[in-house]
Amino acid sequence: MTAAGQSTEKYRLxxxxxxxxxxGVVACxxxxxxxxxxxxxxxIGPNGAGKSTLFSVLSGLRRPSAxxxxxxxxxxxxxxxxxxxxxxxxxxxxxxxxxxxMSVREHLVVADRVREGTRRIWxxxxxxxxxFSPKNPGEDERVDSLMDSLGLGGVAHASVGSLPLGMLxxxxxxxxxxxxxxxxxxxxxxSGLDTGETADVxxxxxxxxxxxxxxxxxxxxxxxxxxxxxxxxxVLDFGSLIAQGxxxxxxxxxxxxxxxLGTETEAIDIQPPGASPDKETV
Ligand SMILES: Nc1ncnc2c1ncn2[C@@H]1O[C@H](COP(=O)(O)OP(=O)(O)OP(=O)(O)O)[C@@H](O)[C@H]1O
Ligand SMILES: [Mg+2]
Numbered sequence: 001m002t003a004a005g006q007s008t009e010k011y012r013l014x015x016x017x018x019x020x021x022x023x024g025v026v027a028c029x030x031x032x033x034x035x036x037x038x039x040x041x042x043x044i045g046p047n048g049a050g051k052s053t054l055f056s057v058l059s060g061l062r063r064p065s066a067x068x069x070x071x072x073x074x075x076x077x078x079x080x081x082x083x084x085x086x087x088x089x090x091x092x093x094x095x096x097x098x099x100x101x102m103s104v105r106e107h108l109v110v111a112d113r114v115r116e117g118t119r120r121i122w123x124x125x126x127x128x129x130x131x132f133s134p135k136n137p138g139e140d141e142r143v144d145s146l147m148d149s150l151g152l153g154g155v156a157h158a159s160v161g162s163l164p165l166g167m168l169x170x171x172x173x174x175x176x177x178x179x180x181x182x183x184x185x186x187x188x189x190x191s192g193l194d195t196g197e198t199a200d201v202x203x204x205x206x207x208x209x210x211x212x213x214x215x216x217x218x219x220x221x222x223x224x225x226x227x228x229x230x231x232x233x234x235v236l237d238f239g240s241l242i243a244q245g246x247x248x249x250x251x252x253x254x255x256x257x258x259x260x261l262g263t264e265t266e267a268i269d270i271q272p273p274g275a276s277p278d279k280e281t282v
Contacts, residue, residue: 018067090181100161
């Protein structure tokens with residue numbers, strides 16, 4: 001059972017009482033959350049709240065000091081990142097992890113071959129070996145269609161080292177989606193993107209949930225985007241969950257306003273999407 005009192009089986013991905021300490025800093029202080037099937041869940045909080053640390057625990061890059069992680073009801077706390085990927089867990093990083101010499105298309109091709117079970121993504125990206133394996137049936141069509149939907153068609157053959165940050169985020173997202181995950185962790189997917197690129201990303205993410213039944217867990221500073229996209233939101237502050245609920249609940253929560261904004265005056269309202277022409281970030 002999670003702290004919310006719900007069984008881990010009802011979630012694609014869940015964390016139960018996760019604790020991470022860095023010396024005297026408690027980056028996660030008994031955090032429990034769950035991502036139901038076919039849903040978009042937000043994880044928000046001020047800088048240093050522990051969001052990326054929790055992502056590292058969920059994806060297996062960091063072992064928690066205490067607590068458990070479940071994927072489709074199975075305890076994966078001790079499982080490697082690679083084992084979690086094979087069980088359908090994908091992620092993108094706050095600071096994109098891409099391979100400068102490889103082209104945009106090559107990143108997606110290798111990920112597609114991994115999904116087909118023929119290659120191993122990190123080894124293949126490091127060595128470039130995945131590119132020399134035989135093509136999978138339908139690979140060209142899947143990769144081209146994914147690049148088009150992310151607006152990357154025009155830079156298909158560019159080395160990713162020559163691209164701006166916004167495009168690197170799209171390459172990372174494309175690579176994660178090409179592996180066809182059932183749960184996808186996204187660490188600040190809109191950071192560095194312009195309005196048009198953000199709209200493309202939102203469109204693709206909605207499609208992944210609606211048409212492919214993917215579940216998303218999203219860390220994001222763009223509050224309007226989170227409110228618009230998420231069914232449910234968790235709020236972290238100094239490593240502890242201070243609120244959780246629907247976007248409407250979160251918008252009205254005094255603790256959230258206080259943690260984000262340092263005060264609770266009406267003058268600094270957390271607006272619903274579309275209420276302000278400015279991109280609202282915290
Ligand atoms: N490898 C590390 N070693 C020591 N302290 C760390 C390490 N990684 C994170 N921390 C600390 O843990 C806390 C949580 O950091 P984390 O990066 O998870 O926050 P975050 O919510 O992702 O912040 P941001 O919104 O700025 O990305 C911070 O106090 C940070 O300084
Ligand atoms: Mg972070």
